[in-house]
Amino acid sequence: KRVVEVPFEDVFPLESGESCDSDLEGDSGSEEEDDVVAIRQAEIISRSLLNPVPSQRLGDWEKHTKGMGSRIMQKMGYVVGAGLGCRGEGIVVPIGAQVLPQGRSLDYCMQLREKANGDADLFSVEKKLMREKRIQEKRDAQESARRKGRKDVFSFINSDILGND
Structure with a gap:
């Protein structure tokens, strides 16, 4: 059994500038990784420009709340209009919340x-x-x-x- 210690930032990114892939060897300062990160961000931005604009803004329901969900997503690197996931390949259109009658099964x-x-x-x-x-x-x-x-x-x-x- 091999135990590897991973920094908390690699498991749960706190800043939007960090990449979604963790490197266990610790060479985060190399130029190659910076280039890879820049290429991925450029791909995400180009995908967000090519995707059709959704009918409603992501987190539109949060106008009545504090908007914590959208803020956390933006801190984790979410680009508005891009898909979910670290490569931006996930769903673009949010799944709508449906209000059901109160007190009904x-x-x-x-x-x-x-x-x-x-x-x-x-x-x-x-x-x-x-x-x-x-x-x-x-x-x-x-x-x-x-x-x-x-x-x-x-x-x-x-x-x-x-x-x-």
Whole structure:
């Protein structure tokens, strides 16, 4: 077994100027490595210029928060418009966060999504289902009132002839 001691900066880069590949031999000052780092940064920048502009800014949801996630990513060397990863080959478009109805289970949310048939707004589907439920309850109440108001032979005999309510 061989134990190698690695500086913390190689495991978790703290400055944006450091490369993402760690060199265990300690020759970080050589010109070749500086050239490699410069070439990689140039490739990342050229990829970011060639990639289509996403519809929303990365971290756009952070305008209501302190924006810690974007700050950490920038300190770790992220270039806006480039892909994720040390070579910038990862995804460019962020995965959107979806707000789900509060107090509902994931199964319920999945049922809403199936009923939405691809509609992105689950709240409108839930409101539509609640509206349909209220309409059905009103119809049931009207039907019940109509049944109570209807006189049949037995209610006629009980109320009018026998005098019982």
